[in-house]
Amino acid sequence: MNAAAVLNGLLIGGFYALVALGLSVVFGVLRVINLAHGAIVILGAYLAYWMSAWLGLNAFAALPLVFVVVLVLGYLLQRYLLTGLLIRRPEGALVATFGLSLALGGLFTIWSGSGPHALRGPLVTAGISVFGIETRAIYLVDFGVAVVLAAVAYVVLNRTRAGAIIRAAAADTGTAGLMGIDIRRVYAVTFAVSAAVAAITGVLLGATFSFTPDSSTQYLLTGIAVVVLGGVGNVLGTFCGGLLLGLVQSVAAAQFGGGWRDFTVYALFFIVLAIRPQGVFVRTRKVTG
Amino acid sequence: MPRTRALRSVIPIAAIALAAAACGGGAAGSADGPVVIGASMSLSGSLGVLGPPLEAGYQQAVADVNAAGGVSVDGTKKKVKLVVLDNGSDPNKASSQARELVLKDQAVALLGFTTPPIVTPTALAAEQQRIPFVTSLTPVRAFQQGGKSGWKYAWDLFFDEKDQAAMAAKALAMAKGNKKVVLFTDNEPDGAMERPMYKAAFQARGLTVAGDYTFPVGTTDFSSFITSAKAKGAQLLAAQMTPADGVALWKQLRSFHFAPQAAFVAKASDAEYWWETLDRSAQGTLSEGYWSPSAEPASAIAVVKKTLGKKYGMTSGNMAGATMAYTAATVLTQAITRAGSTDPDRLDTAIGNTDARFPGGHIKFDRSTHTATTPYYVTQWQKGVQLQVTPPLKGVTFEQPTAGLRER
Numbered sequence: 001m002n003a004a005a006v007l008n009g010l011l012i013g014g015f016y017a018l019v020a021l022g023l024s025v026v027f028g029v030l031r032v033i034n035l036a037h038g039a040i041v042i043l044g045a046y047l048a049y050w051m052s053a054w055l056g057l058n059a060f061a062a063l064p065l066v067f068v069v070v071l072v073l074g075y076l077l078q079r080y081l082l083t084g085l086l087i088r089r090p091e092g093a094l095v096a097t098f099g100l101s102l103a104l105g106g107l108f109t110i111w112s113g114s115g116p117h118a119l120r121g122p123l124v125t126a127g128i129s130v131f132g133i134e135t136r137a138i139y140l141v142d143f144g145v146a147v148v149l150a151a152v153a154y155v156v157l158n159r160t161r162a163g164a165i166i167r168a169a170a171a172d173t174g175t176a177g178l179m180g181i182d183i184r185r186v187y188a189v190t191f192a193v194s195a196a197v198a199a200i201t202g203v204l205l206g207a208t209f210s211f212t213p214d215s216s217t218q219y220l221l222t223g224i225a226v227v228v229l230g231g232v233g234n235v236l237g238t239f240c241g242g243l244l245l246g247l248v249q250s251v252a253a254a255q256f257g258g259g260w261r262d263f264t265v266y267a268l269f270f271i272v273l274a275i276r277p278q279g280v281f282v283r284t285r286k287v288t289g
Numbered sequence: 290m291p292r293t294r295a296l297r298s299v300i301p302i303a304a305i306a307l308a309a310a311a312c313g314g315g316a317a318g319s320a321d322g323p324v325v326i327g328a329s330m331s332l333s334g335s336l337g338v339l340g341p342p343l344e345a346g347y348q349q350a351v352a353d354v355n356a357a358g359g360v361s362v363d364g365t366k367k368k369v370k371l372v373v374l375d376n377g378s379d380p381n382k383a384s385s386q387a388r389e390l391v392l393k394d395q396a397v398a399l400l401g402f403t404t405p406p407i408v409t410p411t412a413l414a415a416e417q418q419r420i421p422f423v424t425s426l427t428p429v430r431a432f433q434q435g436g437k438s439g440w441k442y443a444w445d446l447f448f449d450e451k452d453q454a455a456m457a458a459k460a461l462a463m464a465k466g467n468k469k470v471v472l473f474t475d476n477e478p479d480g481a482m483e484r485p486m487y488k489a490a491f492q493a494r495g496l497t498v499a500g501d502y503t504f505p506v507g508t509t510d511f512s513s514f515i516t517s518a519k520a521k522g523a524q525l526l527a528a529q530m531t532p533a534d535g536v537a538l539w540k541q542l543r544s545f546h547f548a549p550q551a552a553f554v555a556k557a558s559d560a561e562y563w564w565e566t567l568d569r570s571a572q573g574t575l576s577e578g579y580w581s582p583s584a585e586p587a588s589a590i591a592v593v594k595k596t597l598g599k600k601y602g603m604t605s606g607n608m609a610g611a612t613m614a615y616t617a618a619t620v621l622t623q624a625i626t627r628a629g630s631t632d633p634d635r636l637d638t639a640i641g642n643t644d645a646r647f648p649g650g651h652i653k654f655d656r657s658t659h660t661a662t663t664p665y666y667v668t669q670w671q672k673g674v675q676l677q678v679t680p681p682l683k684g685v686t687f688e689q690p691t692a693g694l695r696e697r
Contacts, residue, residue: 008512106333114337114378115562116533118540125543125570134516136544209509210536210566214335214378218507254513258504259476 005254006247007133013246014143015208017239018201019219020226021149022194025157028233029170029190032082032090036097038220039104040195044070044202045211046108049117058121059207066203067196074195079188086187101216108213119206138208145204149197150239157235166190170233225269231279240281244268323370324360324631326351326621327390328400329411334378338532338562339403342607343426346614347371347400349596350622360625369622372396380410387414387422396420397631398621401445403427403610405478409435412443421636423621425613425649426579428453429660431479440659442637446617446652448579448665450483454490457527457553460575460667460679462494464551464689466524471500473514473528473538479556480529487527499523506531511538515545526552536566539694543570548695551575553667560606564673571670572693578666580609580649581677593648604674613663616649 023037034040047069048062057065077100085092118124126137157163168176169186177183205211205219222245230241245265252264272280328347332340351371354360359368372394376383383402387410390396399415401408401424408427412435415422422443424432432445461470470491474480480503488498499521502514518526526549528538535557542548553575557563564571582590582603593612594603601608620643625631628639643661644653650663667679671688678687 002513002516004516005513008510012510012512109333109337113562114333114335114340115560116338116536116566117562118536118566120568125540127544127546134545135512136541138544209540210533212335212533213333213337215533250510250513253504253510254517258502258508258514261508262505 002251002254003131004133004135005250007130008135008139009247009250010243011135011139011143011246012250013243014146014239015139015201015204015242016222016226016245017150017230017242018142018146018197018204020223020230020238020242021146021153021235022198022201023220023223024227024230024233024235024238025153026191026194027227029166030086030093030187031170032086032093032097033224034097034191034194035094035220036100036104037198037223038216038218039101040070040074040198041202041205041219041223042108042211042213042216043104044199045117045119045206045215046112046202047199048119048203048206049112052119059119059124059203060121063200063203066199070199071192071196074192075188077195078191079184082191083184083187101220105213105216112213114213116210116212117206118210119203121207124207136208138204142204142208145200146239146242149200150235153197154235225265227279228269229272229279230281234279234281237279237281241279244280323368324362324625325370325372325390325394325396326398326400326618327372327374327387327394327396328402329374329376329383329386329390329407330402331378331383331407332373332375334376335531336378336402336404336407338560339426339610340375342601342611343403343614344373345597345600346611346616347373347618349593349611350615350618353592353596354619354622360622361629362625362631363629371400371618376402376407378407380406383407384410384414387411388418391415391418391420397633398422398625398636400424400614400618400621401427405431405435408432408445412436412440416440416442419633421621421624421633421640423617423640425617425663426610428479429658429662431482432660433658434478434482436659442633444620444640444654444659444661446620446649446654446661447613447663449662450479451486451490452662452665453555453577454483454486455493456665456667456679457487457555457575457577458490458494458496460687461491461525461527461551461553462496463679463687464525466550467522468496468525469499469521469523470496470525470527471502471514471518471521471523472498473502473504473511473526473530475504475506475508475530475534477506477531483529483555487529491527496525504534506534508534509537511541512545515541515547519545519547524550526554528552528554528557530554530557532557532560532562535563539567539570539574542694548690550690552691552694558670559668559675560610563606564670567693570693572672573688573691574670574693575678576606576668576670576675578606578609578668578675578677579663580612581664581666581682582608583677583682584664584666585648585650586646589646590648602674604676606675613649616647616652619647620652 051062123137226241230237398421403426558576624639628635668675
């Protein structure tokens, strides 16, 4: 097997995990597929692009600002629009996120046109050798950020009081509400942090590849594929699902040609849906009599 | 009584039929109003970046014909009105808008946009409506392939894909090095069609195809292909891909230190965003040119030089697009005057009889294919502008190796 394809596939898989992280958490806690997730990823890329154009910031300098801006926007959006819809009827929130996705796509086009953009910054076009295999420095950055954010998300969700509250809200909103948990706030914070992580992913996307207003769908689909592979709301599963997706894509392209790249991914997607709909990386408990 | 009832039931049907007759028959248009020409264009969506210069070309052509008094229809001069709808780069929408322009706006003819995925469904809708359709910016073989049973009302003026492949091969053969070329093509219809043409043209020029990589549109990671290309020792690169994928490939070529002697990329690199997005990494990229101001007589291009030329700069990719659009619109308006009518069949015959020089070149349609072939050039990005390098132009040097990919 081609060692370069394996290494690059795993590193890109880290980026895919990052794409899916927020989607998985929102799906796991709010029980809604955020159809605006891809657009929020691309929003991060455009915010960094605009900050670069207006403030002269490079991609990495823009990261903290993008995080804060989208965190606030995400909180307000969930608190004052989506939660109300979600509590009434989940389909309302689903449609609203789709509408949000369309609206954001329109804004990107109006403000920056339909052409491709890419972010500039250190490491963006740098190469590096890992175990004697050539790769891109930015792939390592993406992978490192994915590892850190997945680890932080895992620890927060599983080892902290805040995480216990979120898990309680995810498990049973009614009981959690009776226990004094402010469900609306939990939803808003979860959505805001997930959106901010998606926006960070967008900045890295802009530095690593390129983006247009139409890129949203591509990354939403990538996110959904990873969530299906890894298991809904399962942070470590999502991370491993991303790695699996990147690896399969890269090895398929190297071994059989680029035309097989998408086929193998969707084949894997359907096989997993058919055999393990709960996700490849979710442990199933045996019920004993 | 039964007769009265029968009459009553006939009246609404007759009224509807009369109303339909009054509203329909878009080709007839309004007797007193302007002559309406419609265009479904991609002003947003994935192809939206290509829309504004083409729209500007159409608008300028209409403004110029109106400034000259308009078109002659039935012995009287009439102004031309251009109705443009944004199809959002959606082929289905382009098709339905073509019908809307004919049925609702009473367009007597339609102008096209660019690329086969948008032009073909629009042209097919025009054929269904029996309304003349003129387009440019769609390579002629792809256009012919779109009309499976032959075109009747649709016409295209642009370059031939075989010329494109031959010119790309000629440019790459001019580069120093080992003559090994790697080919990157996506799976869009034009990429699939032109891939064998590129390979044949490279072999004809004595180049060896060391790597042949195909991939779906939207591919982000090209690392396995680049690693393979390097391992094969290729020193030349040719690609045909969408703008977003092209930008991603170029960034990765730099990361993997693959700096070919010459690198040609069609479709992705022929507009200003190539330089704006990649900056110095774009230096030396061989790109495509389908219009060269230096190849046309000064008298033919004077009309666009003072308007579109001022807006876009004469050598820019946007200017080439705008000029070809201007040419398509002028071919149509001149045909209306020659036909002296907006009758679809008379207008169609007049379009087919076109044989004249326009800003975009000499246009003479082949009646069997409904296409007019215009020249193809290879250009090179040098300090933010595209300069023609094949055929060679006096005062322009073909820079090699590809400096933007070599820079550290």
